[in-house]
Amino acid sequence: MPTLLIIHHTPSPFMQAMFEAVVSGATDPEIEGVEVVRRAALAVSPADVLAADGYLLGTPANLGYMSGALKHAFDVIYYPCLDSTRGRPFGLYLHGNEGTEGAERAVTSITTGLGWAKAADYVVVSGKPGKDDLETCWELGATVAAQLMQ
Ligand SMILES: Cc1cc2nc3c(=O)[nH]c(=O)nc-3n(C[C@H](O)[C@H](O)[C@H](O)COP(=O)(O)O)c2cc1C
Secondary structure, three states, X not given: OOEEEEEEOOOOHHHHHHHHHXXXXXXXXXXXXXXXXXXXXXXXXXXXXXXXXEEEEEEEEEOOEEOHHHHHHHHHHHHHHOOOOOOOEEEEEEEOOOOHHHHHHHHHHHHHHHOOEEOOOOEEEXXXXXXXXXXXXXXXXXXXXXXXXX
């Protein structure tokens, strides 16, 4: 069964709400035959990434960059997964007010190096996620999961 791996750093209630909306979209009953696996960014392993067929990344903007936790995940998986995960789809949700461009740029740069395929527009939310924001997160999860349906 194809597997969607959610690699997330979730340090606050606002980010938890976004994470839950993404999971809800990815696990919608209309998406059949896709297993959804969640891993905290500080706990993800190369084996988790190699075993998955697509990825959802979730992070706050920290110091104008992605969180150290998500960067740690990339540091751990980059070389073991290079050339084995090329072409796989990914999506990104991001929370922050300032410096989100830096985080987007960094994720784009690293995923380009890995050869991952951007499967949906990045979702960037500031402040308390509203209904529309959470719907956009839901759609992100559903969109990337749907691409793994066989
Ligand atoms: C060390 C650190 C650095 C941060 N740097 C930024 C930043 O550059 N830009 C920004 O918008 N938010 C920054 N934040 C705030 C986080 O992005 C924010 O906590 C996260 O988006 C979740 O939002 P919330 O705490 O309001 O729920 C930083 C937080 C920490 C802990």
